[in-house]
Amino acid sequence: MxxxxxxxxxxxxxxxxxxxxxxxxxxxxxxxxxxxxxxxxxxxxxxxxxxxxxxxxxxxxxxxxxxxxxxxxxxxxxxxxxxxxxxxxxxxxxxxxxxxxxxxxxxxxxxxxxxxxxxxxxxxxxxxxxxxxxxxxxxxxxxxxxxxxxxxxxxxxxxxxxxxxxxxxxxxxxxxxxxxxxxxxxxxxxxxxxxxxxxxxxxxxxxxxxxxxxxxxxxxxxxxxxxxxxxxxxxxxxxxxxxxxxxxxxxxxxxxxxxxxxxxxxxxxxxxxxxxxxxxxxxxxxxxxxxxxxxxxxxxxxxxxxxxxxxxxxxxxxxxxxxxxxxxxxxxxxxxxxxxxxxxxxxxxxxxxxxxxxxxxxxxxxxxxxxxxxxxxGVSIPRLADAATRPDADLACVADWVDASGRTGAGQFWTVRLPKLHLSDSSRLVQVDHQLNAYAWLVNRTDFTVGEVSFLVEDSQTVPWDLPQDVLPARVVDCGRYSILDLGTETLPLGPQRS
Incomplete structure (x- = not known):
């Protein structure tokens, strides 16, 4: 037996x-x-x-x-x-x-x-x-x-x-x-x-x-x-x-x-x-x-x-x-x-x-x-490895730009979560709503202590922005399915926290 x-x-x-x-x-x-x-x-x-x-x-x-x-x-x-x-x-x-x-x-x-x-x-x-x-x-x-x-x-x-x-x-x-x-x-x-x-x-x-x-x-x-x-x-x-x-x-x-x-x-x-x-x-x-x-x-x-x-x-x-x-x-x-x-x-x-x-x-x-x-x-291992390591040029574009900028930006929940994870410092992307209020949902609220941001990340899931003032980006960085609205030397204050 x-x-x-x-x-x-x-x-x-x-x-x-x-x-x-x-x-x-x-x-x-x-x-x-x-x-x-x-x-x-x-x-x-x-x-x-x-x-x-x-x-x-x-x-x-x-x-x-x-x-x-x-x-x-x-x-x-x-x-x-x-x-x-x-x-x-x-x-x-x-x-x-x-x-x-x-x-x-x-x-x-x-x-x-x-x-x-x-x-x-x-x-x-x-x-x-x-x-x-x-x-x-x-x-x-x-x-x-x-x-x-x-x-x-x-x-x-x-x-x-x-x-x-x-x-x-x-x-x-x-x-x-x-x-x-x-x-x-x-x-x-x-x-x-x-x-x-x-x-x-x-x-x-x-x-x-x-x-x-x-x-x-x-x-x-x-x-x-x-x-x-x-x-x-x-x-x-x-x-x-x-x-x-x-x-x-x-x-x-x-x-x-x-x-x-x-x-x-x-x-x-x-x-x-x-x-x-x-x-x-x-x-x-x-x-x-x-x-x-x-x-x-x-x-x-x-x-x-x-x-x-x-x-x-x-x-x-x-x-x-x-x-x-x-x-x-x-x-x-x-x-x-x-x-x-x-x-x-x-x-x-x-x-x-x-x-x-x-x-x-x-x-x-x-x-x-x-x-x-x-x-x-055993046969499944290469297929899984390929799926897990498949390059995402658009995501890499956002992550590289944010890391290189040394600045802090913001984006809405469904847009910003993925790039946020792939940054060397995830706090460089702050989670906000469409009115730039700090969106305290499934996130570390210490991110919001920065108080202001100098660029916005958006994609097809982003709700049209309703900002407290007219904003004209100094430039728009094209990252495929993402766009980075670079405000240059201008900054926008974060609104109060909400969840």
Whole structure:
């Protein structure tokens, strides 16, 4: 019999190959804009740069603090002497590997007749296929799986959700309830909620509901209340831990709640689904998700081990509750519905039964599959490297000009974020609105102490300027899709901060 550590190592190597192939495909598609160039996607990298530079930190964040994501990216940035795009690509691979580890935890312990490692790799591969069906360059698209590859769109929260399910499954399947998994459960809930309150909606509410229903079983009657308490306690402490960080949180989750707009919310999400259905790959992705949801429901109603039924139930209950909640609260953000991308794949590991074939056939199939995945992963490396190192002459033009000028300029959020990251000193580009007010959103507010700027950067995403005085640039520097309005010796004062 193959030793356990050999199986686990083979699983991680296969997962690495799947992660490489997935990242390579996404980075070579229109979705690369979200991975490498989107304004929102810069926040973690900019925060990591601030941490490593030792500059004063006075960040204006959203309700999400990106704490695990920032810690991971900062470690990569400190350890690897690479450009930002290369770090984004490596971070995407790390995010998928972290998801594999969480899925493997949710698959349960290895035992006779079960193949949790193999099915965990299959689950990650299916998630990778879903990511490859995402073809839109827009952040507002129902292309959800590929968001896991970004540093910004809640990758750590996704991992935290699956880890939580895995810990609870292990406790439900165990013969006795020990303190260590309860502590681990509380810590994961605490950190995840502290970083992103969506964890409570994606995990705490549906999981607590399912555990309460499971307590009807005599076997779980005394165990599930303790697990619920640990989960709720961790989530509650996570919310309380956000209070000392209130100065960094410029918009709380309450600001996103608009229940009166539930009609508009239905129209919004329906339109996004309709847009996804216009692409053959989008149709394929929806069909795969639908099939996984059916499997999840079937495995919930069939008599299995309690842990197996719990994982299967979370695979469909969480997405359904999230959609109902998102509409009831009148939200308008596709990223809130990510459980529809990652939760259904858990149906594949809810009951990871080994195929009923001979041991030799199983070993041969596993070996062949592992070799094939490694070859695919190896072939994907040059393609990913090409996507991550593809030159951007327009961006380089702006960055070189700003660095050489030694002066400080300004630009609007969607325009300035990418050039800001690629400067030798990111504070040389200040984030403003169209009236030149300091725009304190996902940025270090110490940038605004400069008080005035002597040039403006604009592109097609720039809202027409409404400046406090008539401004005639001394010259306009053409940088392709960017233009630099050089004011020469003239300066413009920054307006008050807003978010």
């Amino acid at each position: 193959t030793r356990a550590w050999v199986r686990e190592l083979a699983g991680w190597l296969s997962a690495a190959a799947v992660s490489l192939a997935t990242t390579s495909a996404v980075a070579s598609s229109a979705r690369a804009d979200l991975l490498f160039r989107d304004g929102d996607s810069m926040v973690v990298a900019l925060l990591a740069r601030s941490l490593l530079s030792g500059e004063p930190l006075d960040w204006a964040m959203s309700s999400v603090l990106f704490l695990p994501e920032s810690a991971a990216f900062t470690a990569l940035d400190a350890a690897l002497p690479l450009e930002a795009n290369a770090l984004f690509a490596i971070s995407a691979i790390v995010n998928l590997l972290a998801l594999y580890g969480a899925i493997r935890l949710a698959a349960g312990r290895a035992r006779t007749g079960m193949a949790p490692v193999a099915w965990s790799v299959v689950a990650l591969a299916v998630f990778g296929v879903l990511s490859m069906t995402d073809v839109s360059a827009s952040r507002e698209a129902m292309d959800l799986a590929s968001l896991q590859l970004t540093t910004t769109y809640y990758s750590a929260t996704v991992v935290g959700v699956v880890v939580t399910i895995g810990i609870v499954r292990r406790m439900v399947d165990s013969c006795e309830l020990r303190a260590s998994p309860l502590i681990a459960l509380g810590l994961v809930a605490l950190v995840s909620t502290l970083s992103n309150p969506l964890y409570a909606v994606w995990t705490t509410l549906p999981l607590a509901l399912l555990l309460a229903i499971a307590s009807i079983s005599p076997r779980l009657r005394t165990r599930t209340p303790v697990i619920i308490v640990a989960l709720l306690a961790g989530t509650t402490v996570g919310f309380l831990s956000r209070i000392p960080l209130a100065a960094w949180i410029t918009k709380t989750g309450i600001g996103y709640v608009q229940p009166a707009q539930w009609h508009e919310s239905i129209d919004y999400y329906a339109r996004l689904v309709g847009e996804r259905l216009q692409s053959p790959l989008g149709v394929l992705g929806i069909l795969i998700t639908a099939a996984l949801l059916v499997v999840a429901v079937v495995r919930t109603v069939r008599p299995r081990h309690p842990g197996s039924r719990l994982v299967a139930a979370m695979a469909w209950v969480s997405p359904v509750m999230v959609v109902v909640g998102a509409i009831a609260l009148g939200t308008h953000a596709a990223r809130y519905l990510q459980p529809f991308a990652f939760a259904p794949v858990l149906a594949l590991v809810s009951h990871p039964q080994a195929l009923r074939v001979g041991e030799r056939v199983r070993r041969a199939a596993a070996g062949l599959t592992a070799v094939l995945l490694l070859v695919i992963g």
